[in-house]
Amino acid sequence: MVAVSIDGKKIAEEVNQETAKEVAFLARSHNVQPGLAVLLIGDNPASAVYVGMKSKKSAELGIYSEKIVLDRNATQEEVMAVVRKLNADPSIHGILVQSPPPPQIEEKEIVRTILPSKDVDCFHPVNVGKMLLGETDGFYPCTPYGILVLLEKSGIDPAGRHCVIIGRSNIVGKPMMSLLVQKAKGANSTVTICHSRTPDIASHTRRADIVIAAIGKAEFLKADMVKDGAVVIDVGINRIKDVAAPKGYRLVGDVAFAEVAAKASYITPVPGGVGPMTIAMLMRNAVKACRMQNGI
Amino acid sequence: MVAVSIDGKKIAEEVNQETAKEVAFLARSHNVQPGLAVLLIGDNPASAVYVGMKSKKSAELGIYSEKIVLDRNATQEEVMAVVRKLNADPSIHGILVQSPPPPQIEEKEIVRTILPSKDVDCFHPVNVGKMLLGETDGFYPCTPYGILVLLEKSGIDPAGRHCVIIGRSNIVGKPMMSLLVQKAKGANSTVTICHSRTPDIASHTRRADIVIAAIGKAEFLKADMVKDGAVVIDVGINRIKDVAAPKGYRLVGDVAFAEVAAKASYITPVPGGVGPMTIAMLMRNAVKACRMQNGI
Numbered sequence: 001m002v003a004v005s006i007d008g009k010k011i012a013e014e015v016n017q018e019t020a021k022e023v024a025f026l027a028r029s030h031n032v033q034p035g036l037a038v039l040l041i042g043d044n045p046a047s048a049v050y051v052g053m054k055s056k057k058s059a060e061l062g063i064y065s066e067k068i069v070l071d072r073n074a075t076q077e078e079v080m081a082v083v084r085k086l087n088a089d090p091s092i093h094g095i096l097v098q099s100p101p102p103p104q105i106e107e108k109e110i111v112r113t114i115l116p117s118k119d120v121d122c123f124h125p126v127n128v129g130k131m132l133l134g135e136t137d138g139f140y141p142c143t144p145y146g147i148l149v150l151l152e153k154s155g156i157d158p159a160g161r162h163c164v165i166i167g168r169s170n171i172v173g174k175p176m177m178s179l180l181v182q183k184a185k186g187a188n189s190t191v192t193i194c195h196s197r198t199p200d201i202a203s204h205t206r207r208a209d210i211v212i213a214a215i216g217k218a219e220f221l222k223a224d225m226v227k228d229g230a231v232v233i234d235v236g237i238n239r240i241k242d243v244a245a246p247k248g249y250r251l252v253g254d255v256a257f258a259e260v261a262a263k264a265s266y267i268t269p270v271p272g273g274v275g276p277m278t279i280a281m282l283m284r285n286a287v288k289a290c291r292m293q294n295g296i
Numbered sequence: 297m298v299a300v301s302i303d304g305k306k307i308a309e310e311v312n313q314e315t316a317k318e319v320a321f322l323a324r325s326h327n328v329q330p331g332l333a334v335l336l337i338g339d340n341p342a343s344a345v346y347v348g349m350k351s352k353k354s355a356e357l358g359i360y361s362e363k364i365v366l367d368r369n370a371t372q373e374e375v376m377a378v379v380r381k382l383n384a385d386p387s388i389h390g391i392l393v394q395s396p397p398p399p400q401i402e403e404k405e406i407v408r409t410i411l412p413s414k415d416v417d418c419f420h421p422v423n424v425g426k427m428l429l430g431e432t433d434g435f436y437p438c439t440p441y442g443i444l445v446l447l448e449k450s451g452i453d454p455a456g457r458h459c460v461i462i463g464r465s466n467i468v469g470k471p472m473m474s475l476l477v478q479k480a481k482g483a484n485s486t487v488t489i490c491h492s493r494t495p496d497i498a499s500h501t502r503r504a505d506i507v508i509a510a511i512g513k514a515e516f517l518k519a520d521m522v523k524d525g526a527v528v529i530d531v532g533i534n535r536i537k538d539v540a541a542p543k544g545y546r547l548v549g550d551v552a553f554a555e556v557a558a559k560a561s562y563i564t565p566v567p568g569g570v571g572p573m574t575i576a577m578l579m580r581n582a583v584k585a586c587r588m589q590n591g592i
Binding site for chain 1: 404423
């Protein structure tokens with residue numbers, strides 16, 4: 001079997017077009033514009049790139065966006081004050097604080113200060129809890145939510161299938177498990193979650209109908225770790241040295257793409273698979289936040 | 297192999313003794329007494345029995361308890377008013393609303409009205425979210441928390457072992473999965489969760505080091521569904537007809553006890569296994585709530 005490569009850029013574009021239509025509808029019928037505030041603390045170059053991408057995508061889709069940049073020496077109280085001001089600002093429906101903040105900042109306290117109704121990253125415990133309980137008036141974290149949409153738009157229904165997740169992070173593994181197990185359309189999976197303390201990860205992934213690799217190890221998942229015809233979703237983004245590449249490195253996922261693609265039925269590439277979905281789902285969440293705050 | 301039968305009554309008693317010591321310490325050193333309010337709506341006889349057990353255990357351990365009984369025709373607003381009053385009452389540290397309430401009551405709204413710091417059942421989304429995120433300043437739901445303690449006090453460390461949970465309820469299956477997967481002492485399991493949409497549950501349970509059955513089907517788990525030496529935890533409580541029994545029925549779990557016990561290394565009986573732990577953990581949660589509210 002040679003896997004279909006799932007085109008995350010194309011699917012993200014579909015989602016973004018739906019979002020742009022929603023934004024236009026909200027403007028036309030309700031005279032409201034979704035607003036997203038992105039708070040960047042310090043000058044981490046990767047963070048600056050992500051924040052720039054989010055602002056640009058917002059503008060493209062008609063979402064009002066506000067970028068707040070604080071000095072890298074900002075205090076906890078300064079950050080909290082900005083968050084509180086954004087909480088109270090009716091033109092802002094979604095707030096996110098670009099991760100990671102500098103070391104003097106206690107991220108957990110910041111996350112808990114964001115109004116849950118504006119927590120479009122789904123980092124606040126109340127939204128995480130709603131997700132696990134199967135309640136739909138919160139948000140889903142953007143990366144696992146994007147994976148659900150990738151599956152759906154590729155015609156892959158996880159219902160009754162065995163999904164094996166590698167990695168138990170709070171932003172991918174645990175919410176992915178929570179979403180896939182729900183009694184809900186696009187879910188209903190039997191779910192296994194493996195991690196650094198799992199003695200023999202391959203013994204689990206070999207049985208999986210769908211493997212989701214989010215372990216942060218370059219090309220960890222090899223062909224002999226998946227069964228024929230499996231669906232393979234690669235959440236990893238790792239830099240590996242490549243003297244032939246212009247920058248001296250190239251990006252690879254957590255999956256050994258070429259050999260796994262020869263065996264799988266569907267696979268996501270890196271880059272261009274899961275990555276583009278994350279921002280698309282953030283935009284969708286911002287629109288949902290705007291709708292809920294306006295009772296639409 | 298013939299399994300060791302895990303004595304839940306005895307382990308619950310140990311936990312209760314620890315709790316009673318904590319209560320005595322809080323009285324002696326801080327002059328505070330944990331207070332638990334139990335709200336019963338209507339006259340469901342099973343609910344009345346549970347509420348009575350909770351009041352009795354509170355009294356035994358030195359916890360102040362208050363039982364509020366509302367008429368079965370109580371309105372949503374009446375229930376909410378009681379909850380708000382308890383939220384504001386400094387002598388009450390834990391609040392629980394006995395489930396299920398009568399049909400005119402929207403339970404989700406009641407649960408969300410309980411102050412999270414007093415939500416000793418861990419039904420509020422913010423506490424559910426903290427649990428999934430691995431944050432320890434909330435509560436754990438009493439039944440899965442009790443199972444962790446049963447394992448610990450039986451010398452069974454789930455770290456690196458494969459736990460297979462049958463059932464995805466919000467009070468057992470989902471929180472059990474969340475607790476066992478954490479990077480934490482007494483957890484660190486590889487976890488699989490099966491449910492009504494899993495095509496072949498036996499294919500999963502047969503591979504498990506620890507099986508946790510919470511599916512609500514009498515004697516569902518048979519000997520041929522577990523591997524030799526597995527640990528089997530039975531959360532079910534089902535009535536089955538038994539003309540020889542004084543009441544015309546007897547209680548059985550989700551596990552076919554005799555045949556599975558012949559194969560397992562440890563097993564919990566029904567009754568006398570998981571059951572007694574639930575109230576013991578509720579009492580522990582009430583003490584934790586009191587400590588947190590008093591900054592102790």
